Amino acid sequence: MEDSKVETTPTQQNGKLDTTAHQNGTVANGKPNGDHSTDNIEFYEIPVIDWRLSETDKPRFLRELRDAMINIGFLYLGNPPVPKDVIERVKEMAPKFFSLPPEIKDTLHMRNSPHFHGYLKVDASVTNDRGYEYTDNREQFNYGGDSYYKWKEGDPEHLKLRGEALWPPEEDLPGFKETMITYYNHLEELSFKFTRLVSEALGLAPDALDILFGQDRHLLQPRAKVMRYPGSTIDGKVGSGVGAHVDGSFLTYLLQITDHKTLQVKNLSGDWIPAPPKEDTFVINLGKTLEKATRRVLPATPHRVLAPVGPARYSLGFFSSVGFNVRLSDYDFDFPQEVLDMKIARDKKLGVSSEFQFREKDHELSGDVVLSRKLRSHADVAQRFYPKLFPQYYPDGMPEKPMTGRREFK
Ligand SMILES: O=C(O)CCC(=O)C(=O)O
Numbered sequence: 141m142e143d144s145k146v147e148t149t150p151t152q153q154n155g156k157l158d159t160t161a162h163q164n165g166t167v168a169n170g171k172p173n174g175d176h177s178t179d180n181i182e183f184y185e186i187p188v189i190d191w192r193l194s195e196t197d198k199p200r201f202l203r204e205l206r207d208a209m210i211n212i213g214f215l216y217l218g219n220p221p222v223p224k225d226v227i228e229r230v231k232e233m234a235p236k237f238f239s240l241p242p243e244i245k246d247t248l249h250m251r252n253s254p255h256f257h258g259y260l261k262v263d264a265s266v267t268n269d270r271g272y273e274y275t276d277n278r279e280q281f282n283y284g285g286d287s288y289y290k291w292k293e294g295d296p297e298h299l300k301l302r303g304e305a306l307w308p309p310e311e312d313l314p315g316f317k318e319t320m321i322t323y324y325n326h327l328e329e330l331s332f333k334f335t336r337l338v339s340e341a342l343g344l345a346p347d348a349l350d351i352l353f354g355q356d357r358h359l360l361q362p363r364a365k366v367m368r369y370p371g372s373t374i375d376g377k378v379g380s381g382v383g384a385h386v387d388g389s390f391l392t393y394l395l396q397i398t399d400h401k402t403l404q405v406k407n408l409s410g411d412w413i414p415a416p417p418k419e420d421t422f423v424i425n426l427g428k429t430l431e432k433a434t435r436r437v438l439p440a441t442p443h444r445v446l447a448p449v450g451p452a453r454y455s456l457g458f459f460s461s462v463g464f465n466v467r468l469s470d471y472d473f474d475f476p477q478e479v480l481d482m483k484i485a486r487d488k489k490l491g492v493s494s495e496f497q498f499r500e501k502d503h504e505l506s507g508d509v510v511l512s513r514k515l516r517s518h519a520d521v522a523q524r525f526y527p528k529l530f531p532q533y534y535p536d537g538m539p540e541k542p543m544t545g546r547r548e549f550k
């Protein structure tokens with residue numbers, strides 16, 4: 141989506157990839173040579189915040205969380221409260237999806253899901269990132285939980301967004317559905333707990349942000365996605381897994397399944413920093429929905445994945461989001477001056493204005509905003525399941541080629 145695309149300005153140290161290191165499955169460390177500031181703003185490493193501190197030393201946990209969120213936008217959550225065996229099982233199971241025969245994956249294609257769940261093939265879109273032409277390259281399996289609102293005639297169209305995922309037949313991948321849903325349920329639980337800590341870290345009451353979720357968990361829009369990035373070079377160029385983007389989510393919880401060090405995040409100084417997998421952690425990043433809900437106290441952070449050269453990389457994302465009926469512009473949280481001062485200091489250092497302006501669509505129901513992004517990205521689903529809306533989005537009919545070059549918003 142256009143508004144998730146990231147304009148990048150080449151700088152000396154982020155201008156070129158170290159392709160030698162990349163061949164080995166690693167990328168150049170974004171650190172410039174020589175001295176550099178290690179303060180929170182020009183960060184060169186993403187902090188690990190240990191979940192256990194939230195029980196043993198909560199003030200420290202909240203302070204670390206606040207600093208990471210306001211000044212960085214990315215963090216590792218160490219020792220998250222998800223049973224280790226659940227994580228081990230999902231790491232083993234998730235990649236198996238992609239070894240299913242192509243005809244089975246085809247029956248599970250997203251074009252068969254009114255809820256935008258299911259399989260998407262390698263996307264050959266090209267992202268023009270920093271003047272380099274990268275070819276995006278990944279397969280995905282999108283899914284949701286097993287409890288959801290059931291759409292009925294007369295309901296708003298956006299309520300169709302949440303519904304049953306497309307699962308492979310049990311005999312073809314025994315245990316897959318159960319493993320993926322168990323993981324999803326744990327992540328959903330974590331996302332509620334973690335959001336309360338985010339609220340406290342920002343100096344609000346623990347339940348202040350809950351209002352964005354409403355009362356009914358069936359009317360929320362979280363999603364999960366398993367990703368496979370095949371090793372690639374195209375015409376001698378380094379391939380891209382997914383080009384620079386920010387997530388549309390509230391918060392994203394990422395499990396890096398393989399050892400590749402090809403996830404990179406962009407720091408506030410404009411440098412690309414590696415976010416390598418770390419044992420017993422999730423990478424957490426802030427999405428555009430949270431950025432808007434906090435009027436950019438918490439900015440969404442650009443990131444990208446380079447394609448590995450060699451064995452495929454696998455990852456699993458959980459994207460939390462707000463209720464269908466929430467209008468982001470309705471909320472103006474009362475942050476303490478200390479937090480606002482941090483935001484102002486950050487913006488000053490970055491040379492950007494601290495003024496925040498909503499766009500027109502932020503006054504719409506969040507369900508409609510999300511549906512609109514999805515319809516734009518998936519003309520085939522729009523045509524089949526949203527015939528009333530299709531002509532509005534595609535006045536010239538079905539586009540000849542699938543939409544490419546778009547970054548999908550979760
Ligand atoms: O695969 C990853 O590590 C990150 C994927 C990502 O950024 C996304 O799907 O939004």
Ligand SMILES: [Fe+2]
Pocket residue numbers: 385386387443
């Ligand atoms: Fe992302």
